[in-house]
Amino acid sequence: MDTRQPLYALHERVWHWLQAGALLLLILTGFALHYPIGFGLFGSLARAVSWHSWIGLFLVLNAFLGLFYHLTADKFHHYLPKMDDFTGGAIRQVRFYLYGIFKGEPHPFELDARHKLNPLQKLTYLALLNVLLPFQVVTGVLMWGADRWPDLFAKMGGARTLGPAHALGAFLFTAFLIVHLYLTTTGETPLSLLRAMITGCEASGRTEAQLDLARGEEPSPEVQEEIAPTPAPDV
Amino acid sequence: MFRDGKDSLKRPRIKTVGAVLLALAGTLGVAFAILGQSSPGGPPNPPARLPHPAIPLLDEHGVNVLKSAGPISTRKTCGDCHDYDFIADSFHFQQGRTETDRKLLTAHGIAEYNTSPGMYGKFSILPNRQLTHLGITKPEDFDLSTPEWLTKCGVCHTGGGISEFDSENRKYGTAEASQTSPLDRDYNIRDAKTGQILPWDWNKSGTAEADCFLCHVPKADRGARKEAMAKGNFRWASNATLSESGIVTKDEKGGFAYTASAFKEDGTVKQEVLAISDPTIENCAQCHGFTARNATVIKPIQHADILRGTEKAGWIYNGAKISDTTSPIIAGREKMDFPWDAHAAKGLICIDCHFSPNNPGRMIQSDSEKNLRYKPGQNDIAVYLKRPDHNFARGNIPPETVNMTRHDTMRGCADCHEPEKGHAFLPYKSLHFKALACQTCHIPAVHFWAYRSDEWGALMDTGTSRITFRGIEGDIVDPSSVVTGYLPAYIPTKDADGRLRIRPTNLITGVYWFDKEKGRPVFTWQVQRAFFSGRDAEGAPIYRPEVLKAFADKDGFIDRPQAVYDRPEKIAVVRGLLQKFAGVTDPELRVEVAPWAMSHSIAGKDQAVKTCTACHQRDSMLRRPLDLDDALPDGVPVYYRGSQHAVVHHGKAGPVFDNRELLAGYYLVGHTRVAWIEWTGWLTVIGAVLFSLVHGALRIFGGK
Numbered sequence: 001m002d003t004r005q006p007l008y009a010l011h012e013r014v015w016h017w018l019q020a021g022a023l024l025l026l027i028l029t030g031f032a033l034h035y036p037i038g039f040g041l042f043g044s045l046a047r048a049v050s051w052h053s054w055i056g057l058f059l060v061l062n063a064f065l066g067l068f069y070h071l072t073a074d075k076f077h078h079y080l081p082k083m084d085d086f087t088g089g090a091i092r093q094v095r096f097y098l099y100g101i102f103k104g105e106p107h108p109f110e111l112d113a114r115h116k117l118n119p120l121q122k123l124t125y126l127a128l129l130n131v132l133l134p135f136q137v138v139t140g141v142l143m144w145g146a147d148r149w150p151d152l153f154a155k156m157g158g159a160r161t162l163g164p165a166h167a168l169g170a171f172l173f174t175a176f177l178i179v180h181l182y183l184t185t186t187g188e189t190p191l192s193l194l195r196a197m198i199t200g201c202e203a204s205g206r207t208e209a210q211l212d213l214a215r216g217e218e219p220s221p222e223v224q225e226e227i228a229p230t231p232a233p234d235v
Numbered sequence: 236m237f238r239d240g241k242d243s244l245k246r247p248r249i250k251t252v253g254a255v256l257l258a259l260a261g262t263l264g265v266a267f268a269i270l271g272q273s274s275p276g277g278p279p280n281p282p283a284r285l286p287h288p289a290i291p292l293l294d295e296h297g298v299n300v301l302k303s304a305g306p307i308s309t310r311k312t313c314g315d316c317h318d319y320d321f322i323a324d325s326f327h328f329q330q331g332r333t334e335t336d337r338k339l340l341t342a343h344g345i346a347e348y349n350t351s352p353g354m355y356g357k358f359s360i361l362p363n364r365q366l367t368h369l370g371i372t373k374p375e376d377f378d379l380s381t382p383e384w385l386t387k388c389g390v391c392h393t394g395g396g397i398s399e400f401d402s403e404n405r406k407y408g409t410a411e412a413s414q415t416s417p418l419d420r421d422y423n424i425r426d427a428k429t430g431q432i433l434p435w436d437w438n439k440s441g442t443a444e445a446d447c448f449l450c451h452v453p454k455a456d457r458g459a460r461k462e463a464m465a466k467g468n469f470r471w472a473s474n475a476t477l478s479e480s481g482i483v484t485k486d487e488k489g490g491f492a493y494t495a496s497a498f499k500e501d502g503t504v505k506q507e508v509l510a511i512s513d514p515t516i517e518n519c520a521q522c523h524g525f526t527a528r529n530a531t532v533i534k535p536i537q538h539a540d541i542l543r544g545t546e547k548a549g550w551i552y553n554g555a556k557i558s559d560t561t562s563p564i565i566a567g568r569e570k571m572d573f574p575w576d577a578h579a580a581k582g583l584i585c586i587d588c589h590f591s592p593n594n595p596g597r598m599i600q601s602d603s604e605k606n607l608r609y610k611p612g613q614n615d616i617a618v619y620l621k622r623p624d625h626n627f628a629r630g631n632i633p634p635e636t637v638n639m640t641r642h643d644t645m646r647g648c649a650d651c652h653e654p655e656k657g658h659a660f661l662p663y664k665s666l667h668f669k670a671l672a673c674q675t676c677h678i679p680a681v682h683f684w685a686y687r688s689d690e691w692g693a694l695m696d697t698g699t700s701r702i703t704f705r706g707i708e709g710d711i712v713d714p715s716s717v718v719t720g721y722l723p724a725y726i727p728t729k730d731a732d733g734r735l736r737i738r739p740t741n742l743i744t745g746v747y748w749f750d751k752e753k754g755r756p757v758f759t760w761q762v763q764r765a766f767f768s769g770r771d772a773e774g775a776p777i778y779r780p781e782v783l784k785a786f787a788d789k790d791g792f793i794d795r796p797q798a799v800y801d802r803p804e805k806i807a808v809v810r811g812l813l814q815k816f817a818g819v820t821d822p823e824l825r826v827e828v829a830p831w832a833m834s835h836s837i838a839g840k841d842q843a844v845k846t847c848t849a850c851h852q853r854d855s856m857l858r859r860p861l862d863l864d865d866a867l868p869d870g871v872p873v874y875y876r877g878s879q880h881a882v883v884h885h886g887k888a889g890p891v892f893d894n895r896e897l898l899a900g901y902y903l904v905g906h907t908r909v910a911w912i913e914w915t916g917w918l919t920v921i922g923a924v925l926f927s928l929v930h931g932a933l934r935i936f937g938g939k
Contacts, residue, residue, distance in 0.1 A: 036852045036905040045847030045905065046662045097930070102937045147665040159666075159902035164909040171916025175923035182927035186934075 006113050008200045015066055016197060022059040023177065026052060030170045053144050060137055063129075078115075079129070081122040089119030101186060124176070132172055139166040277529035278554035279582035287511035289503035290315075292482075292493075299502045301493055306470045307477075309394075309444045318622040323395030323445045325625035326638040330355035330392050334639055343636050344877040348755035353637035354388060355397050360745025360827050362387075363691035363700065363759050367420035369402055374432055375818055378758040380420040382435040385443065385469060390461040391522040391543075395445030398469055407437040428774070430760055441470025449521065450514040454479040457521040458538035463489075481508055516552065519585040524835070526552040528579065532562045533683070536712065548741040549685030549706055549721065550835035554579040557682055565682060566719045575682070577839040586627075588646040593624040599646060632728055632738065632832035633876060643731035648673040660845060670901060672738035675725065675857075676844040678833045682720040684711060685741045685831075688864045691759060692746035692824055693786065693798045693809070694766045698776040701798040703864060705741075724861040724892045726830050727900075737857060737901070740830040742892055744863040746800060748813060751821040761817035765809060779816075781808050800824060800868035826867055827874040828882050828892065851905030857898065858906070860884065860891035 008016070029052035032042050042048040070076045082089070092108040097120075100108070109118040117125065139162045146153040156162060187193035195201075293312045294305035310319045324333070331353020334340075343352055348365065350356035356366045364379040371377060385398050392398075398407075401421040405412040414422035414434075424435050443464065449455045459478035463471050466489070474491035477483045482504060483491040497508045520526030524544025525535045530553050535545040544550050557571035565571070574580035590597035593614045602610045626638055628645035648654070654673070658664055684707035691700045709716025723739035730736050748757035767776035778793065785808040786793045800806050806824050813819040849856050867883060867890040875882045875897075884893035901907070 033851075033904050036848045045851050046660065049662050102933060147663050150665065150669075159904070160900065163902045163904060163907065164912045167909075168912045168916055171912075171919050175919040178920065178923040178927060182923075182931065185931065 006201050007111060007116065007196045010200065011069070013197055013200055015062065015069070018062055019059065019066070022055050022062065023173065025055045026059060027170060027174050027177065029055065030167075034167055034170075056137075056140050056144070063133065078117055079122060079125055081119060081126060085119035085122050090123055093118050093120040097183075097186070107186075128176060132169055132176075136166065136169040136173065139169065278580050281515075281582065281584060284512060286506050287509075289499060289501075289506045290509070290511075291502045292504060301495070301498060301502055304493065306441070306490070307473050309447045309473055313445075313447045317620070319395075319445065321622045322625045323399075325627075326353060327393050327625060327627070328396035328445055329353065330388075330397060331357060331637050332397050334637070336639075339639050343639055345636060346877055351637075352639050354392065355384060357636065358756055359634070360691070360747055360829055361686075361689045361743065363689075363745070363747055363756065363762075365756060365758065367418070369420065370416065371418050371420075372416070374418065375761075376753075377418050377420070377423070377425055377432055378760070380424045380435070382421075382424045382437075382440070382467065386465050386467055389443060389464040389469070389472070390457065390540075393446045393449050394443035394469075394472060398443035407442045412437070425760065428770070430764075435467075440467045443469035443472040446473045446476055448473055448476040448480075450518045451511050452477065452480060453510050453512065453515060453517065455518060455521065456480075459485070461538050461540070514586055516579075516584045519589075520552075523585075524548075524550055524552065526579075526585070527554070528582070529553070529555045531555055531559045533560060535683070541711070544835065545683065546686055547743065547831040548833050548835075549681040549683040550833060551575040551683050552579045552585075552835045554582065563714060564717045566717050571682065573839060573842050576835055577677075577837045578835075580839075589627045589629060590646070591619070591623045592626060592628055592641075592644060593619050593622070595619055599628075599644075599650065630834060631731070632834060633726075633740070633830045647731065657840070669734055670737060672728070672730070672736040674738050674833055674837070675736075677837050677839075678723060678739045679838055679842060679844045680720055680722055681706065681741070681833070681836060682718070683836075684718055685721065686743045687862070688744040688746075690744075690746040690798070690864075691762060692748055693800060693805075694762060694776075695795070695798055696776065696778065696793060698763055698767065701795060703795070705862070722856070722859060722861070723833055724830075724859055724894065725857045726832070726894060726897055728832060735900070737898065738832055740832040742861055742863060743829045743831060744867065744890075745827045745829060746864075746867065747825055747827065748809075748819070749823045749825045750819050751823050752819075757813060757817070757819050757822055761813065761819055764817045765812035765815075765819075779812060781812060785809075796865065799864070799866040800871075801866040803868075803870075806868060806871070824868055824871045825874055826871055826883060828863065830876070848905070851903055853906060855903060855906040857901075857903065858894060860886070860893065862888070863890045863892055865889060 029042060029048050032048040033045065033052060036045050036048075042051055070079070089109070096105065096108050099105075107118075109115065111118070142149075142153055142156050143159065143162050143166060146159065153159075153162070157165075184193040184197075185191070187196070290312065292300045292307050293315070294300050294303045295308040295311060296303070296305075297308075297311045298305070300307055313319060323329075331351025332355050334351050334353065335356075340349065340352060345352050345357065349358055350366055350368060358365045366379050366381075366384065367377050381397060381401070389398055400406055401412055401419075403415070407421075417423075418432065422435055422437070423432050425432050446460065449457065449460065455476050456478040457476070459475035460472050463469070463475040468475075468489050471490055474483050475485075478485065478491075480497070481494060482497040483493055486492050498504055516526045516528065520542065521537070522543060524542045524546075525533055533551060533553070535542050535551075544552075553575035556574050557565060558568050558573075560568055586597065592598055595614050595616055598613065600610050600613060601608050626641050626644075629635070629638065629642065630645050630647075631642035652673075654668055655664055658667075661667055684704050687703045687705040689700050689702050693701060695701055704711055706721040707716050707718050721741075724742050725737050726740050727735040727737050748762060749755070750757045750761075763776065766778060766782050768779045769777050771777055778787075783791065783793065785805045786797050788794070788797050810822050810824070813822040844850075844856070863883060867885070869885050872879055873881065873883050881896050882893055883890050
């Protein structure tokens with residue numbers, strides 16, 4: 001039985017693509033600043049600085065909107081890893097990417113509306129959203145404010161420290177983006193995950209109940225009812 | 236007492252006179268305004284000034300020279316109204332003679348072997364001469380003496396101070412003035428040809444009093460002054476300066492006779508003949524560099540001297556457009572439809588920025604330490620006229636260190652301009668202004684030639700140094716040579732606010748020998764003894780055979796290309812000769828890269844650097860590898876501003892300036908790369924790409 005699982009609401013998809021676009025533009029403008037000759041896509045360096053600053057501001061505001069949404073809509077649990085995610089779950093996911101995927105094994109953690117991230121994704125986003133993003137925001141804002149808060153800028157090491165630190169963060173974000181893009185091809189079909197982020201639904205070979213059972217979770221009452229074995233007719 | 240009716244009768248007349256005066260003032264105002272307009276293609280005329288009162292010229296006894304026929308004494312002539320000793324106690328006259336505080340010298344990075352921060356006492360790679368220290372007991376420690384300094388440098392260093400008083404402040408030529416030891420630098424001179432140390436007769440030479448005319452008379456004749464000083468005719472030096480004025484004529488005995496027609500009946504000089512005034516740019520230009528209001532012919536060589544600022548850095552302070560230059564040949568001048576210097580084109584003169592610090596009309600009337608933009612009651616015109624401070628406001632750029640306690644006193648760019656308002660295109664204005672001197676963008680290129688190297692380590696067959704220039708194809712005295720100009724290098728220098736700012740500079744490289752045992756540079760006469768065995772019949776030096784063998788090419792001559800230390804064997808040979816013939820026990824060959832920072836030849840906003848990528852890219856202009864010489868010895872100590880720095884890179888194209896160490900504290904977005912960040916970053920990105928490609932390929936080939 002082939003089903004289409006509703007995975008991402010419209011506002012989630014819009015938010016995601018806005019962040020993705022902002023991140024991509026930040027990387028491009030950042031590279032235009034770091035390597036002005038090879039990446040002179042934005043006209044003058046001054047224009048690249050301006051773009052970079054505005055897009056950075058947009059990304060930070062959008063990130064706060066996302067945080068607000070996830071907190072108020074009780075969606076934060078998607079990002080909270082369980083204890084098992086750090087050990088068994090992560091190992092199962094790594095094993096799948098390094099071995100199982102080549103053997104045609106099913107995904108150890110298939111996604112649905114209530115489980116949008118696999119354990120490895122949860123760990124990645126834990127580091128990304130709590131360490132790398134704030135690090136980039138802080139170093140970026142300090143550099144943006146070099147003219148406005150020169151003493152603070154100097155106290156934090158000035159461009160000599162903040163510049164390379166921000167560049168390192170940008171490299172890590174770039175690496176994340178590359179792997180993230182590649183891993184979108186590891187769905188049921190190479191484009192199924194991408195399609196899901198566009199259409200909101202993912203094609204899955206299994207029902208939600210099967211997915212719950214595969215995860216070792218108790219299916220919801222509605223699902224339990226749906227999958228309850230039909231009593232054999234009295235003969 | 237009642238006033239009589241005359242008072243009321245006078246009123247209409249006063250009104251009439253007042254109206255006439257007002258009309259006259261208005262007419263004069265219009266006239267001055269017209270005079271002040273920019274003449275076609277040239278800077279505005281300077282404003283009219285009140286003439287200096289007519290004065291008599293007095294001799295050293297205070298007698299009118301018309302009567303005594305003696306040399307002019309400025310101490311008596313000018314000192315009658317102005318405080319001569321106060322004026323002469325300033326750096327143009329003393330050149331460091333009175334600045335001997337070792338702590339201050341050390342604080343300014345001035346090496347131990349220097350006795351002052353000025354040209355009288357500070358070693359420079361260019362003349363490679365050192366003022367003899369006081370109290371020496373051995374002839375081998377004797378180099379430049381005061382009389383020799385005056386014959387060579389006294390033409391510019393305007394009398395007074397050094398040329399009037401010995402080290403113990405005794406006036407030369409007086410009964411109490413005599414040498415304190417047989418090798419007293421103030422009373423002896425080393426004969427250039429024989430090397431003998433001979434006594435100097437101050438009674439014969441006389442003293443050169445402060446030459447007020449050199450700076451305050453429009454037709455000052457520096458050439459005639461140079462001749463008088465070079466001949467040791469110090470007594471008549473100030474008269475010589477007036478050679479072009481029509482006041483004096485040279486006589487056969489080296490003296491000067493006075494031209495009666497230049498004087499009025501009362502014995503004073505006609506005002507229009509002497510025409511005493513504030514220093515004009517032409518006055519300053521005589522010594523400091525080519526300076527003119529509107530010159531289409533650039534003459535940087537006057538009286539056989541290359542003008543200092545021009546030779547050292549290539550700056551030209553001229554209001555005329557470069558495209559209008561008819562001589563010398565300036566490469567690409569037809570496209571240079573802008574002035575040699577933007578300030579000169581606006582009619583600014585030297586004293587606008589380098590003013591007398593107590594001139595109420597020009598002084599900076601603020602006190603930044605007390606947050607005062609205007610500080611009233613600072614000085615009075617009468618005080619200024621009596622005692623005009625001649626420690627002129629100055630900046631603080633290398634290599635100048637004289638007048639150590641009064642650096643950064645001049646009018647800086649921000650004293651006239653408001654940079655925050657004029658750089659709309661520039662992001663991070665404050666950051667840029669903190670890191671860069673204005674000159675960095677406003678002197679994008681030097682359109683003239685300048686010294687590139689002056690090497691006294693290997694001597695030419697003239698017995699002097701090997702000199703090379705940058706910015707010219709051909710010889711500097713050949714009118715057919717093409718002046719190509721050059722692009723400056725960049726160094727950090729400390730500004731008045733204590734910040735290090737990057738600024739443009741010329742670099743002059745010297746190769747010289749250092750006497751490690753004595754802790755001082757090897758004197759030129761010692762290097763000459765090492766290189767030459769004697770002189771031929773015409774007085775030309777004869778190279779030692781060892782020198783010819785090491786340096787000469789196949790034709791047996793040592794020309795400019797050969798007079799370099801491009802092989803270690805050459806260094807070893809000369810080191811041996813210095814030990815053998817010059818008594819230098821431990822000579823060390825050194826390279827010094829000396830910056831001559833730029834402040835003139837300012838480009839206006841249209842020519843200034845505005846492209847971000849000029850600096851913010853891998854090949855940033857701030858890291859420009861300016862060529863230093865045809866060849867420089869590798870592996871010898873390299874000095875930069877008094878201490879060893881790795882500022883020379885020996886590349887395929889020859890030795891070039893490498894300022895990585897000097898600019899290590901700066902982070903230039905788009906230019907600076909931190910190696911471990913780049914490696915880590917790119918390895919991470921490449922790792923991500925490779926993982927994706929390999930993983931994807933395995934999936935594709937595995938049919939998954």
